Amino acid sequence: MRRFNVGQVVYVISAEQNKVLPIQVVEEITKRTLKGDEVFYKVVYGTDHSKVRLLSEYKGEVFTSLEEVRNFLMQNVTTWVNSQIDS
Secondary structure, eight states, rough: OOOOOOOOEEEETTTTTEEEEEEEEEEEEEETTTTTTEEEEEEEEEOTTTEEGGGGSSSSSEESSSHHHHHHHHHHHHHHHHHHHOO
């Protein structure tokens, strides 16, 4: 499980909106049960801090830097182009 810090900005490649979303972690919640610990993150997107959601509600890949986002997207494009050429 990936861990994030409160205040940290993470980037989600949103499958729903088809774009990169910068999202700020505003709260970390640890739930301790007999089955073990679970960690949830509350986040905000944009400047409206009244719209807090769980990070897990966003459908898509989560990255901690724009460089990671760039590498992921470039790899996907390269793979797609190569598959088009090969076929």
